[in-house]
Amino acid sequence: MxxxxxxxxxxxxxxxxxxxxxxxxxxxxxxxxxxxxxxxxxxxxxxxxxxxxxxxxxxxxxxxxxxxxxxxxxxxxxxxxxxxxxxxxxxxxxxxxxxxxxxxxxxxxxxxxxxxxxxxxxxxxxxxxxxxxxxxxxxxxxxxxxxxxxxxxxxxxxxxxxxxxxxxxxxxxxxxxxxxxxxxxxxxxxxxxxxxxxxxxxxSTMSEKTVGNTFNDIFMDAEGRIIVATFASNVHRIQQIVNAAVMFDRKIVVSGRSMINVVKVSTELGYLDIPEGTIIDINDMNKYPDNKITIITTGSQGEPMAALSRLAFSDHRKMELIPGDLVIISATPIPGNEKTVARVINQLFKKGANVIYEALADVHVxxxxxxxxxxxxxxxxxxxxxxxxxxxxxxxxxxxxxxxxxxxxxxxxxxxxxxxxxxxxxxxxxxxxxxxxxxxxxxxxxxGDVGNIVLRDRKHLSEDGLIVVVVTIKKEDGKVVSGPDLVSRGFVYVRESEDLMVEAKNVVRNVLLDCEKNQITDWSTLKSRVRDSLRNYLYQKIKRNPMILPIIMEI
Amino acid sequence: MxxxxxxxxxxxxxxxxxxxxxxxxxxxxxxxxxxxxxxxxxxxxxxxxxxxxxxxxxxxxxxxxxxxxxxxxxxxxxxxxxxxxxxxxxxxxxxxxxxxxxxxxxxxxxxxxxxxxxxxxxxxxxxxxxxxxxxxxxxxxxxxxxxxxxxxxxxxxxxxxxxxxxxxxxxxxxxxxxxxxxxxxxxxxxxxxxxxxxxxxxxSTMSEKTVGNTFNDIFMDAEGRIIVATFASNVHRIQQIVNAAVMFDRKIVVSGRSMINVVKVSTELGYLDIPEGTIIDINDMNKYPDNKITIITTGSQGEPMAALSRLAFSDHRKMELIPGDLVIISATPIPGNEKTVARVINQLFKKGANVIYEALADVHVxxxxxxxxxxxxxxxxxxxxxxxxxxxxxxxxxxxxxxxxxxxxxxxxxxxxxxxxxxxxxxxxxxxxxxxxxxxxxxxxxxGDVGNIVLRDRKHLSEDGLIVVVVTIKKEDGKVVSGPDLVSRGFVYVRESEDLMVEAKNVVRNVLLDCEKNQITDWSTLKSRVRDSLRNYLYQKIKRNPMILPIIMEI
Structure with missing residues (x-):
């Protein structure tokens, strides 16, 4: 060059x-x-x-x-x-x-x-x-x-x-x-x-069409309602559910905010072909026999707020699961969601539904x-x-x-x-x-206002909770005039651990007395002594390490 | 009957x-x-x-x-x-x-x-x-x-x-x-x-022996060190690693507390058959060429404190990963561990190791x-x-x-x-x-001292952090003599959110003034007014909902 x-x-x-x-x-x-x-x-x-x-x-x-x-x-x-x-x-x-x-x-x-x-x-x-x-x-x-x-x-x-x-x-x-x-x-x-x-x-990845074949087989044998959960954005999947429903003369109810949204947008833009009269309002569902109903819903990832979870845990405003319902989870858990999905599947079974998911049939590609x-x-x-x-x-x-x-x-x-x-x-x-x-x-x-320090604190709080230690001291001589008061959250169930908390308070009290005796009035020294003594006491006593937050009020 | x-x-x-x-x-x-x-x-x-x-x-x-x-x-x-x-x-x-x-x-x-x-x-x-x-x-x-x-x-x-x-x-x-x-x-x-x-x-589940065959194939071609991670309790698996190592004339280093433990117990009790001189001390590893070394280790679930993770993240006291190392993860992630395992695999690759895991070969049954x-x-x-x-x-x-x-x-x-x-x-x-x-x-x-209340608090703290509000009031007339002071943890990065915290303090101050004016001195009313006002302010301002812990000190 x-x-x-x-x-x-x-x-x-x-x-x-x-x-x-x-x-x-x-x-x-x-x-x-x-x-x-x-x-x-x-x-x-x-x-x-x-x-x-x-x-x-x-x-x-x-x-x-x-x-x-x-x-x-x-x-x-x-x-x-x-x-x-x-x-x-x-x-x-x-x-x-x-x-x-x-x-x-x-x-x-x-x-x-x-x-x-x-x-x-x-x-x-x-x-x-x-x-x-x-x-x-x-x-x-x-x-x-x-x-x-x-x-x-x-x-x-x-x-x-x-x-x-x-x-x-x-x-x-x-x-x-x-x-x-x-x-x-x-x-x-x-x-x-x-x-x-x-x-x-x-x-090679299987064709989307294989899922349609599975749907047809399942729809052919189903005797009650069919509830299919999938990703709202998977419009081809939704089309195949629609096709199966139409083939077996079932009406369709669409459930879940993003599902309703995508079905609307893709129908308007011509990406979904749904024969007129196929989609019915959720409130009209009871006008049809169970074997004439298909419900397309969000929640295939076990999201607790999505329609499928709400159905499973009887928390849906407009629908209830009934024994004999057949639920198809037409998705794979995204890594990290395995346990929430499993929980929903277990709950659906407990409610008397039959559930078909990827481990059992080709309902996803x-x-x-x-x-x-x-x-x-x-x-x-x-x-x-x-x-x-x-x-x-x-x-x-x-x-x-x-x-x-x-x-x-x-x-x-x-x-x-x-x-x-x-x-x-x-x-x-x-x-x-x-x-x-x-x-x-x-x-x-x-x-961008949450960074590593905030996350580290959240992690600490999540694992061990915290103890706030408050004490009011007099400005002139550093004498304690109120406290120490200890307030804990996420640490122990206080009513069952009264002795521990009383003893913890004594530990703090002794530190304060000791500081007073030695005329230590510097706040940061005072705080770190309180923190160290309390931490050592608690760890030795129950092998836990809550966040300790000493607060000094001055009057 | x-x-x-x-x-x-x-x-x-x-x-x-x-x-x-x-x-x-x-x-x-x-x-x-x-x-x-x-x-x-x-x-x-x-x-x-x-x-x-x-x-x-x-x-x-x-x-x-x-x-x-x-x-x-x-x-x-x-x-x-x-x-x-x-x-x-x-x-x-x-x-x-x-x-x-x-x-x-x-x-x-x-x-x-x-x-x-x-x-x-x-x-x-x-x-x-x-x-x-x-x-x-x-x-x-x-x-x-x-x-x-x-x-x-x-x-x-x-x-x-x-x-x-x-x-x-x-x-x-x-x-x-x-x-x-x-x-x-x-x-x-x-x-x-x-x-x-x-x-x-x-x-049917495959025989344990199929894993041994895979090991033999892998060992035959390996040119550097071989590191195998598996469950410590899977003694048959360990035996097969030992067999492959012996067949290809490699020494064995055992790493990880529970692995050392199980190898010791099962050898003593006759469940593991390891020819004398096969196991060497971790400190002697450097006396042998890389292609004469096998390391059996814990950490197949990506546990952050286990030996494999420490190796991956250069945190092992006695070993370092070297480019050319071949790592075999002879286990499946237990549901919930998928992401931690993936993280370790990525890190091992980044360090220049080659990694064989279940997605790539039959190294687990x-x-x-x-x-x-x-x-x-x-x-x-x-x-x-x-x-x-x-x-x-x-x-x-x-x-x-x-x-x-x-x-x-x-x-x-x-x-x-x-x-x-x-x-x-x-x-x-x-x-x-x-x-x-x-x-x-x-x-x-x-x-048994951590129950639902403690867990609920930990969850709340983990997602939104907390704000402690402390105020010292005079016993006689309920007048504020010190504070309000606001201390937050796990909420926002304070240095970047100074305005928010100043404004939040003003919100609390106004509530206190208002209570004073209306002669509200009942602590629980005072606390709940502080909590409500601050919560509303913060939610409206940044759509977050930290735990709010009002503490009143009396002198």
């Missing part, structure tokens, strides 16, 4: 690496930035009290002027969920397919965000954004209208698969556009970013490509450089290995981290530093 | 139903009680800060004089873990096989419990306990020396399978004694209690019987009555269905709850009330 640096394309993932969720990637060329997706991730167990987690977009805020658009691959939360937060900081057009933007609009409305610049595109179409052109390519996934992106830069095409699977018999007949992938591959692709979620699974599908995509696209995305480290690592096994040079494969800057051009690719990245915690209306 | 009631056998599960763990069952005839197993269960997610959960044994305490023995089926925690607690309340002989009691002894020593009356028995042997005779029958399981029990009562034999699988090619050559089960079945069995853990799985094995046992034993045990409700339900499908009358199948009293005799079986049962939470040295 000469002295004059060739302008390079920068690929900067701000989220979605070392994690499954929070997908957001920057593609940058000279003065143009395109942002691919803008998702949330659900909090880890140790993020106590946190509602959702969004990406750190400091880099976007610093480069506001360069941003040409946010381009969305599909309408799942981990790809669109952070938009309401990001659009408040960065004003830019948003591009996505009809269903994707239908869901986005809904989300923005809920957060009271108006005047967003939303632009509907279709698979096959292209959008010029500054020096780059974005092309939308149809893929199959567990939500309709999903696309991969080919971002044509002056240095070559960058293909980002988004989330995808290959479904040769999709419900809407619209198969992934393998031909276009092949065409791009034949012409030469600079870099591929591809979904790694299912790289550990051998073979994944939306992500398994090993053989990934091999096909790599082989069609033949990228010069490969960056595995959408995965924990082990997925990225194994996806990198898969690419290497297919013949790609190890030096042309990059396992990036969030914030890594990869510079690519026709002749070369290399890492060049990092930009800020990370997670921002959202708790209630607070965005 | 005549007026004189026939004496009946009572079957009373005190734990192990509607749950997997905490197994303990009472078999009672006239004045004799035999207790089968005595296990713990690990706390549910919402039991914040709890270490272990033990069964409520009020019924045993009330019937101390009747108890003839505690009889153990095998040495897993969910079958022996509560012994240290129970033996402190109820003094009775304990019967179990050699390895089981070896592990029990260890456990009792750790808790400082001496003089327990431990009696070693062998499979095939019988023990007369009052009016009943207990017979021990060999089964296969994921720990050696496991037995089922046939409890011969005057009304007939009750067979309790304990945990089991059928392994036709067990590591130690000692197959489950199917012939004895068949023999008992031919003579007539009054009631069967059988393990329901794997009833959802079709087919279950210890519990699948559907076809259960069918065999039911068919051999042909019980008059059947009680599914060891399972959540869905497992019990499906196991009941399996028995019915095999031809047992539905009326002869009983899905009990913990505490249910089932009375059985030759001619009849029926439920007859309940005895106390439930879970007792152990936190540190406290047994």
């Amino acid at each position: 000469g002295k004059q640096q060739t302008p390079k394309v920068k690929i900067i993932p701000l989220g979605g690496l070392y994690e499954i969720g929070k997908n957001i990637t920057v593609i940058e060329y000279k003065n143009d930035i395109i942002v691919v997706d803008c998702g949330i991730i659900f909090p880890e167990d140790e993020m106590l009290g946190i509602d959702v987690v969004i990406p750190d977009i400091t880099y976007l805020e610093r480069n506001k002027d360069k941003i040409r658009a946010i381009v969305l691959t599909h309408g799942h939360e981990d790809h669109i969920g952070a938009l309401p937060y990001v659009l408040q900081k960065v004003s830019t057009p948003v591009y996505g397919t009809k269903l994707t933007l239908g869901l986005v609009e809904n989300k923005l409305n809920e957060k009271g965000i108006k005047n967003a610049n939303l632009n509907i595109v279709k698979a096959g179409q292209k959008t010029k954004l500054g020096s780059m052109v974005v092309e939308y390519i149809r893929v199959n996934h567990s939500i309709p209208d999903a696309v991969a992106l080919a971002i044509h830069t002056p240095e070559g095409a960058i293909v980002h698969t988004g989330d995808f699977k290959i479904d040769y018999t999709p419900i809407n007949g619209k198969m992934m556009d393998l031909n276009r992938f092949a065409d791009l591959g034949s012409r030469g692709v600079l870099a591929l970013l591809a979904d790694s979620t299912n790289v550990e699974r051998t073979g 994944s939306g992500h490509a398994c090993k053989e599908e990934l091999k096909l995509i790599h082989s069609l696209i033949k990228p010069k450089y490969f960056i595995p995305v959408h995965g924990e480290y082990r997925h990225l690592k194994q996806h990198a290995q898969l690419a290497e096994d297919l013949g790609l040079d190890r030096d042309n494969i990059f396992i990036l981290e969030n914030g890594s800057v990869l510079e690519v051009c026709r002749s070369d690719a290399k890492l060049n530093g990092n930009v800020p990245s990370g997670h921002i915690l959202v708790d209630g209306l607070g965005v | 005549g007026k004189q009631q026939t004496p009946k056998v009572k079957i009373i599960p005190l734990g192990g139903l509607y749950e997997i763990g905490k197994n303990i069952t009472v078999i009672e005839y006239k004045n004799d009680i035999i207790v089968v197993d005595c296990g713990i269960i690990f706390p549910e997610d919402e039991m914040l800060g709890i270490d272990v959960v033990i069964p409520d044994i009020t019924y045993l305490e009330r019937n101390k004089d009747k108890i003839r023995a505690i009889v153990l089926t095998h040495g897993h925690e969910d079958h022996i873990g509560a012994l240290p607690y129970v033996l402190q309340k109820v003094s009775t002989p304990v019967y179990g096989t050699k390895l089981t009691l070896g592990l029990v002894e260890n456990k009792l020593n750790e808790k400082g419990i001496k003089n327990a009356n431990l009696n070693i028995v062998k499979a095939g042997q019988k023990t007369k306990l009052g009016s009943m005779v207990v017979e021990y029958i060999r089964v296969n399981h994921s720990i050696p020396d496991a037995v089922a029990l046939a409890i011969h009562t005057p009304e007939g034999a009750i067979v309790h399978t304990g945990d089991f699988k059928i392994d036709y090619t067990p590591i130690n050559g000692k197959m489950m004694d199917l012939n004895r089960f068949a023999d008992l079945g031919s003579r007539g069995v009054l009631a069967l209690l059988a393990d329901s853990t794997n009833v959802e799985r079709t087919g 279950s210890g519990h019987a699948c559907k076809e094995e259960l069918k065999l046992i039911h068919s051999l034993i042909k019980p008059k009555y059947f009680i599914p045990v060891h399972g959540e409700y869905r497992h019990l339900k499906q196991h009941a269905q399996l028995a019915e499908d095999l031809g047992l009358d539905r009326d002869n199948i009983f899905i009990l709850e913990n505490g249910s009293v089932l009375e059985v005799c030759r001619s009849d079986a029926k439920l007859n009330g309940n005895v106390p049962s439930g879970h007792i939470l152990v936190d540190g040295l406290g047994v």
